[in-house]
Amino acid sequence: MRIEVRDIVFGYTKGKKVLDGVSLSIEAGERVALVGPSGCGKSTLSQIIAGALKPESGEVLFAGKSLPRRGFCPIQLIRQHPEKAVNPRWKLGRTLAEAWAPDDSFLAAMGIEKAWLDRYPAELSGGELQRFCIARALAPETRFIIADEISTMLDVITQAQLWELLLHAASSRGLGILAVTHSERLAAHVSSRIIDFTPHMP
Amino acid sequence: MYGKGFSQHLLKTISNLNIGVREGEILAVAGSSGSGKSLLAHAALGILPKNAVIEGGMAWRGAPLDAALHKRLRGREIALVPQSVAYLDPLIRVGRQISNDSQTVGRLFARYHLKPGTEKLFPHELSGGMTRRVMICAALAGGPKLVIADEPTPGLTPHLAEHAMRHFREIADGGAGVILITHDIDLAVRHADRIAVLYAGTAAEVADASDFADAALLxxxxxxxxxxxxxxxxxxxxxxxxxxxxxxxxxxxxxxxxxxxxxxxxxxxxxxxxxxxxxxxxxxxx
Amino acid sequence: MKRLNRRTAAAIGSAAMLAIVLAIYIGGAMIPDSALQADFSQRGLAPSATHLFGTDFLGRDMFARTVKGLSLSLAVGAAASAMAAIIALAVGVAAAMGRSAVDHAANWFVDLFMSVPHTVLIILIAIALDRGAAGMMLGIALTHWTGLARVIRGEVLQIRAQQYITASRGFGKGSLWIARRHILPHVAPQFLIGLVLLFPHAIMHESGLTFLGFGLPPEQPAIGIILSESMKYISSGMVWLAVFPGLSLAALVLLIDRLGNTARRLFEPREAQL
Structure with missing residues (x-):
């Protein structure tokens, strides 16, 4: 069940390509880091691989087939700003339940306190919200996690905490991880293979 | 702030905080979100909201820094380099946003390698790096003695971030104090002289940046x-x-x-x- | 006494304003026709303790007529703004959620309806539908949905692009599910407030057109009828016939407008700094 990305082309405005023929592959259970400066199209590529954005051309294959158009996506994307990734009008328990129904021991392992389930996103810190985003992405159907700068806006201790629990969950369940980051040091810590993603910058 | 329903209560967000910045140095104020670093910046600029309750005081070159003095200094001797482009007025040419005195603008632009003619551009015509330099020029136009940089690097490529930090070093070398507000301790270690580590609204430690070379020095x-x-x-x-x-x-x-x-x-x-x-x-x- | 904070004050204010509006509506509906009978012994009396707003040329109590008229205006206004708001919701959501052809068509219709002067269009529709309350309501509804439709379209477009909507699709949720759970609750306050703010417009148009003779028929106790009748008597010194009903109408319209704006600040505290 590997991910194969073939010849992805994408541009937000006509004539200006953000991604121009990108190909890569990730094996099941593999940890890969995608490193490059901000603005190079890493986030765009992450969204395309997770099926959140349609490329102009090229394809993303999961286990040899294109991603299902309906149903739970086995490639889950976690993004940089958790406060944007949750509905501000929903309590976090509901946000979590939208994805799946984790049990108490899973929540404890994620460092999520039960009281937080009854709170609104504005009542939690970025690091706490990101725990929810990680937890809901770790549904039973998930096979790959794309972590797009998930700790960039957080302090180093919180960053280390989040990666610790993500890596632990991934290794115990054999999930593959694509870590997208601008930090080579972080990449070296969380992955076994680094893809340098510095395309033709202007 | 507001609590559940209609209740309103006082939140103690900053306590026992003592920090000083000297002329010619970059002081990094490093902390996670909720540590009070933005409030500290707002306090230094004298732009805390009206409902803020403040105890203690601030001093500016030996004189108590009150509302009247703040009003006189702000935008002149105390200047802010904001986070984002949104702080430039999109409808006014950048030269006029910096200063009415074209000589000052020319001098600053030359120093920050902005081509003559840049002052005639509108903000949307600038690239990211140019925007950042224009905002630095805007802060420097009044000849500030204290520059506050609020998270100046997120969203910049490492190359541009290095550039921006080099500009702040130049400002400090010119004799002004620079307060660099950041959540990125790595950035602080690499570019500041001293680092104030904020935790839950209080300064846990103010140390030389070089102390971060080894945990034993902290x-x-x-x-x-x-x-x-x-x-x-x-x-x-x-x-x-x-x-x-x-x-x-x-x-x-x-x-x-x-x-x-x-x-x-x-x-x-x-x-x-x-x-x-x-x-x-x-x-x-x- | 503890000082009220702004949000509590706004909530109490809204409740009070709503109570006044409801009192006028219910009070007007409860006034029996007998109270509006002509009584020639009481003709043309100036305002006094027994007749707060005076009496008219047939000896009818002007206060009762005014309340009755405002009550009728409220009913017509409520129906008209509800119709307008529902059209706006349907068009706005369809434009934002549908294909670009739907969006283009919706925008074209919005522009079309905005380009025709309201008053003229309402008069045409009202006359086409035999000058009754129904024509009036339809006319007002068809001319007043455009602004709110644009607001709702913008809201939905903005929310549809949110990351949590994308995430929701990734969890296998369909468009209908997302529209019901994520989007509609977000638009609901906008919708309700838009509805309340349409209200004063609707009332003004109703009374204005009725005054001009294009609206409700003369046998209805409408505020526009009162005002237009009263105009004839102003020159003969019976100023109160026009002044009090007119001021009451203005006060009611301002009150509802104020209610809408206060409610908006309650629903969207962050934007309104409350």
């Missing part, structure tokens, strides 16, 4: 935990989280997470004291 357990969590230093995560304003522990704010916590830490907040050339708020620091 004084506060929280600074040491920050050090250990940096990827290059082992990526070790300390347990726990920063307490919320409103749910602060009675004694030392770090006590619940502190590996060296002693009974006296729980009793009363530690007073800042000098240890090995740095300021630290910890009973056990030595």
């Amino acid at each position: 004084r506060h357990p929280y600074s040491k935990a920050l050090w250990a969590a940096m990827p290059q230093n082992g990526f070790v995560a300390a347990a726990g989280a920063q307490p919320y304003a409103g749910e602060l522990p009675p004694g030392c704010l770090y006590a619940p997470r502190c590996p060296e916590c002693s009974p006296e830490c729980m009793a009363a907040p530690p007073q800042p004291r000098s240890v090995r050339g740095g300021e630290v708020s910890c009973c056990n620091a030595h």
Whole structure:
């Protein structure tokens, strides 16, 4: 069940390509880091691989087939700003339940306190919200996690905490991880293979 | 702030905070979100909201820094380099936003390698790097003695971030004090002279940036935990989280997470004291 | 006494304003026709303790007529703004959620209806539908949905692009589910407030057109009828016939407008700094 990305082309405005023929592959259970400066199209590529954005051309294959158009996506994307990734009008328990129904021991392992389930996103810190985003992405159907700068806006201790629990969950369940980051040091810590993603910058 | 329903209560977001910045230095104020670093910047600029309750005081070159003095200094001797392009008026040519005096504009632009003619452009016609330099010029136009840079690097490529930091170093070398507000301890270590580590609204430690070379040089357990969590230093995560304003522990704010916590830490907040050339708020620091 | 904070004050204010509006509506509906009978012994009396707003040329109590008229205006206004708001919701959501052809068509219709002067269009529709309350309501509804439709379209477009919507699709949720759970609750306050703010417009148009003779028929106790009848008597010194009903209408319209704006600040505290 590997991910194969073939010849992805994408541009937000006509004539200006953000991604121009990108190909890569990730094996099941593999940890890969995608490193490059901000603005190079890493986030765009992450969204395309997770099926959140349609490329102009090229394809993303999961286990040899294109991603299902309906149903739970086995490639889950976690993004940089958790406060944007949750509905501000929903309590976090509901946000979590939208994805799946984790049990108490899973929540404890994620460092999520039960009281937080009854709170609104504005009542939690970025690091706490990101725990929810990680937890809901770790549904039973998930096979790959794309972590797009998930700790960039957080302090180093919180960053280390989040990666610790993500890596632990991934290794115990054999999930593959694509870590997208601008930090080579972080990449070296969380992955076994680094893809340098510095395309033709202007 | 507002609580549940219609109740309104006072939140103690900053407490026992003592920080000074000297001429010619970059002081990094490093802290996670909720540590009070933005409030500190707003206080230094004198733009706290009207409903803020403030105890204690600030001083500017020996004189008490009150509202009247703030009004006189702000935008001239105290200047802000904002986070984002949104601070430039999109409908006014950038030259006029910096200063009405074209000589000043020309001089600043030359110093920051902005081509003649840039002053005639509108903000949307600038590239990211140019925008940043224009905002620095805007801050410098009044000849400030104190420059406050609020998270100046997120969203910049490493190359541009290095550039921006070099500009701040130049400003400091020109004799002004620079306060660099950031959540990125790595950036602070690389570019600041001194670092104030903020935790839950209080300064845990103010240390020379060079002290971050080794955990043994640091004084506060929280600074040491920050050090250990940096990827290059082992990526070790300390347990726990920063307490919320409103749910602060009675004694030392770090006590619940502190590996060296002693009974006296729980009793009363530690007073800042000098240890090995740095300021630290910890009973056990030595 | 503890000082009220702004949000509590706004909530109490809204409740009070709503109570006044409801009192006028219910009070007007409860006034029996007998109270509006002509009584020639009481003709043309100036305002006094027994007749707060005076009496008219047939000896009818002007206060009762005014309340009755405002009550009728409220009913017509409520129906008209509800119709307008529902059209706006349907068009706005369809434009934002549908294909670009739907969006183009919706925008074209919005522009079309905005380009025709309201008053003229309402008069045409009202006359085409035999000048009754129904024509009036339809006319007002068809001319007043455009602004709110644009607001709702913008809201939905903005929310549809949110990351949590994308995430929701990733969890296998369909468009209908997302529209019901994520989007509609977000638009609901906008919708309700838009509805309340349409209200004063609707009332003004109703009374204005009725005054001009294009609206409700003369046998209805409408505020526009009162005002237009009263105009004839102003020159003969019976100023109160026009002044009090007119001021009451203005006060009611201002009150509802104020209610809408206060409610908006309650629902969207962050934007309104409350």
